[in-house]
Amino acid sequence: MTDMKRNKLTEVSRQLANVAMGQAHADLIIKNGILVNVFSGELVEQIDVAIVAGRIALVGNADHTIGEQTTVIDAAGRYIAPGLLDGHMHVESTMLSVTEFARAALSTGTTGIFMDPHEIANVFGSEGVRLMHEEGQQLPLKVFTTFPSCVPATMDLEDAGASLSVQDIRAGMQWNNVVGLGEVMNFPGVVFGDPQMCGEIEATIEAGKTVTGHFPSDDDRMLQAYLNAGVTSDHETVTREQGLQKVRLGMHLMIREGSAWHDVKEVIKIVTDDKVNTSNISLVTDDVNPQTLVELGHLNHVVRRAIEEGVDPVTAIQMATINVARYFRMDQDLGSIAPGKCADILLIDDLHRVVPSTVITDGQVIYDQGQYTVELPKFVYPEHILNSMNVKRELTADDFKLASRGTADKTEVNVIGAIENSARTEKRKAVLPVVDGIIQPDLQQDVIRLACIERHHGTGQISNAFTHGFQIQSGAVASTVAHDSHNLIVMGVSEEDMAFAANELVRIGGGTIVVRDGKVLAQVPLAIAGLMSEKSLQEVVQEVTQLDEAWKKIGCPLNAPFMTFSLIALPVIPEIRITNRGLADVTQFKLIDVEIG
């Protein structure tokens, strides 16, 4: 059993039994609510829940457990539901620290997460994972970690800040509350027997933990080979057919609704139309940005989306509670309201809105009627984690000028074609003017400069290329959120502004920025590893809103351009990417020249 750092069941069994028998009093009683029973799949009226020592002692009529010191919450007319469990997510996507994320998520009813700290792992390796994990352990939110499996994402195309070996995975599996291996993205590696992938999976299975997956392909044979390796889940399913096939093959299907991924509408049809058994299906967020947290909520939004698509509310809640707990083999402690379980409980007024009016974790009311009733502890990251920019020199406009190999006044180049609302890119070509031997961008064709600067090891290495699709007319943007290696990416019309944006980001310790004519239009400082802010959700949302405005000001009409931009250096999704080493053709998994011929 994973150590909960809370009261273990066996430590408090006697207390619980005594309360159930009426020989001792409960700490807290929720009185007369409508129980969302995730076991039977029913709504059961007139239910009390008696709690002591952080766990549930009795469900039913609890009058005999009330003493003078017992707090009684009247739940008449309200639904009593288990706290929601997000089976797959990256906290880094929220740009918040784990603590600030918890503050946002707990108020929406998420009481447990299974996070994959893949982004910080690319910057700081095991140490980064350990720090986020430790930050999580002191919170009322239950934070479980799946150890990142693919760091770096590629071996030969780029330089990340760190790498994780099989030995690192094996060691991580021994940490308390590390419950599995993070999404195994390198599915071809698994299918074709890459030793590192196989070693990581074996280490996880040997430790008795769960191997979570990532399988975005339609290839049925590869899917079956992937399952044969011992990977047991997927959250990359976007079609009903894929979803049905994965459920039929026994894969735990995580249906995702993130800020950018809206998979519920299509994939939930396997429940509403195909009527498959739902016990091996769950709902996850994967990636949510701070605005979504504020505007729509967290996992409760995904549950709501499933209900909107026609899923019975109890079934939808099962898919965000008991099903998740069972998948991770933690249903003895989590995911339901029953004797012996951790008292992580929501009181909900409207079962279709799924917004809790009261949130209880470990038997304590932590949030009630829009207000926190507890303080969250502070977590201080070490200095070097807050100083992750290792570039060692000022960048200049000249750094962003790409010389032509030839002497002609035009040259044909490969161009990274960005696609709105998509993680994919398109491999395009363009003929660009050459002036004084330097290949020039061409606003007429919407082809602008793009660069990637190695920022982890102080090598000063920079690669230059061109991109199409952002429609920027002036200024520049830069970001240290640049999946997965999180080097420093810069894009712009003006080389001077590109240098300015990059230098500013180095100065503030990472983040994302929009500049024009030597002035900062907006910036989101992300001091923690260049990925996460030290500020509150409200402050981050305000900064991000200003950033979005600034993208518009420099001419970009795209929806969520920051996201499209932050994925432009991800050399595992087709077709073409930039890395610190150069231009990567992801259809061939090799570096190619910018100039053609």
Add this chain to the structure above:
Amino acid sequence: MTDMKRNKLTEVSRQLANVAMGQAHADLIIKNGILVNVFSGELVEQIDVAIVAGRIALVGNADHTIGEQTTVIDAAGRYIAPGLLDGHMHVESTMLSVTEFARAALSTGTTGIFMDPHEIANVFGSEGVRLMHEEGQQLPLKVFTTFPSCVPATMDLEDAGASLSVQDIRAGMQWNNVVGLGEVMNFPGVVFGDPQMCGEIEATIEAGKTVTGHFPSDDDRMLQAYLNAGVTSDHETVTREQGLQKVRLGMHLMIREGSAWHDVKEVIKIVTDDKVNTSNISLVTDDVNPQTLVELGHLNHVVRRAIEEGVDPVTAIQMATINVARYFRMDQDLGSIAPGKCADILLIDDLHRVVPSTVITDGQVIYDQGQYTVELPKFVYPEHILNSMNVKRELTADDFKLASRGTADKTEVNVIGAIENSARTEKRKAVLPVVDGIIQPDLQQDVIRLACIERHHGTGQISNAFTHGFQIQSGAVASTVAHDSHNLIVMGVSEEDMAFAANELVRIGGGTIVVRDGKVLAQVPLAIAGLMSEKSLQEVVQEVTQLDEAWKKIGCPLNAPFMTFSLIALPVIPEIRITNRGLADVTQFKLIDVEIG
């Protein structure tokens, strides 16, 4: 992960993946059947299953995996179902060795059992458990053991052959394929914090294994206290209301259909009428006698009974496959037909009859069209296990004569009232004649002699009492199957025949016997610990049939009198029992005098 003593998934993943990808050939293909998909809850037509190295490599179209060496089974028109898993049973009830039981059970489609070798544990302690467990490990049947939790059943009322301590449980949890703690029958002990019960449960949970339960009471508060201890299942539910309550409280509900327990009809109403979610419900046999195995089958009969009561066949099969595997956290290997799982597969012609025409375990056809295609290995028990009768003296008629304390020619005595088809007894009284100071039986009142002889430690200890209800008119019966301590019980009209029956059983090494006028009418020798036969199912059934006839010959008209008799020494079920120490009043948990006043 529990070691399967078969190919672990990680050992053969590469082979499986290569077959799935068409880069290697399957060993065996089941072609074009109708898949019972226990994940989606569907029947899916035109499905192939490709198998290599004992595991399933691919489910779907497997044409690309066929090579010259591949065996192809045409399954057109047949159902492909996972092998059935019995989540709770006692092999000893079948009177067969584990090997002979396996021979009977495999042919009916049971490919895995979770046995509780509670009976042999009462005779030979951990050593007995280990031997039956080891016998199981070499079979095509997957034998998992839940370590007996309550040996002996009581501390002060009787003497068993052995006892199991918390330390024994802790040690047993380290054995391969010991997957949990056997039914925790001492539920008051659990509820009120008995240190041994709590210690055993804690040792099991610490080992990451499953604590199986036994909760026959209607007391809701005690049920919740029992759950608070970490016990997670029950198979003693006999009413719809109890079943519904247990499912709602998150208890894994095992619905039982044994030879004597017919619980499906009533309890399955929670599925057919209350329509509860079935994912946490399974079907078990608990105790089946050899005749039932021959006449009705094993777990397939329970599945059939559920279907007869209106359960969808796919749901019924889920309750005997994936639900069981998930409860024991072994669904990564067992309980379904999907890539990577052990190839334990049934081909079934009629989904409502649930009789397999072909049985495959670990990828090998072991049974086909009524014939075994493999030899089962022999298991030889050590000599002392086959010589478990330690009585050390000839019994005589005088041993069975109970002297009156008084001098009157009549005396009032307590009488054990046997109840047909029930495990309960009734505390009765009778006035009996006293002749020459000896209390006499009285056939007019149907009150006859009953004795219990300590047979494990050679103490020669004997207790005498009287019983009502068997209606025996002559002769005597004796048995070493005498739950739970399995001492030597003897009942009869003639003291001489009682001594003869007892001496005969000692001579043949235990079993059960009916005698009259110094002649054996029938006997079932049970050489293994006095509990199990070394013979085949057919031979044992023949012997048991003759035994039943012999009971009738001496006048007993009851249904299954052997079972009623074998429970007469069980001092944990009300109201009154005999033990080797005397007459036990189970309503007060103390020994009482036979004579009243």
